[in-house]
Amino acid sequence: MAPATPTKRWHALLLALVTARRAGSLTLHCLLAWPAALLPSAAFIGVAYGLGLALGIDMAFFEAPEREGTFKEFFGMVVFAPLVETLLLAGLLALLSRMSRRPVFVAAASSVLWGCLHGSFGLLWLVGTFWSFYIFSCSYLAWRAQAWWKAYVAAALPHAVLNLTAFLLLLLD
Known part of the structure; x- marks a missing residue:
């Protein structure tokens, strides 16, 4: 049997993400949503960089500001931002859902605004x-029919873990 290509592995991850939702496993969904958000986002950053x-562009202008790794920065990036941004995301998705009944369009519009x-x-x-906000938006929309709190967790928890990963990577820099 031939080894799986990166595209096939990516499709398998997305299929598992959808299957976790259908199976009703919020925990599994959150565990799968984190790499589904992280890996393509990191690839997009790498390609853009x-x-x-x-092209000979000075990339220092485009990079994020320096981080010191303080508790205040950790709390803001890993706890506060995902919790508050997910509340705002919920409101934005409700508003966008009134304009379109197509979840893919709603999630894409949301991701552009958040980007x-x-x-x-x-x-x-x-x-x-x-991309990461596309995944968070899709997660929220997929779980919203079951319960608001499940939709909130489905978007906020992978967001927090993604931000934790980014925080730790920024400390290594």
């Missing part, structure tokens, strides 16, 4: 947050 370097907002921290964050 590489293109910028190849632009995060771009104020550094333009590479704009590129990196489009």
Whole structure:
């Protein structure tokens, strides 16, 4: 049997994410949503950074501001931001859902808005947050029919773990 290609592995992860929702496993969904948000976002940042370097652009302008790794930064990035942003995400998705009944469009519009907002921290964050907020939006929309709190957890928990990963990576820099 031939080894799975990266595309096949990616499709398997997305299928598992959808299957976890259908099976009703919020825990499994959250565990799968984190890499589904993280890996493509990291790839988009890498491609954008590489293109910028190849074009001779000074990438220091596009990078996120320096982090000191303080408890205040940790709390803000890993706890406060995901909790508050998910509340705002819920409201935005409710508003966008009134304009369109197509969840893919609603999630895509939400991700564009969130990407632009995060771009104020550094333009590479704009590129990196489009996909992750698409996953958070899809997660919220998929679980909203069961219960608001499940939708909230389905979006907020992978967001917090993604931000924890980013925080730890920023400390290594």
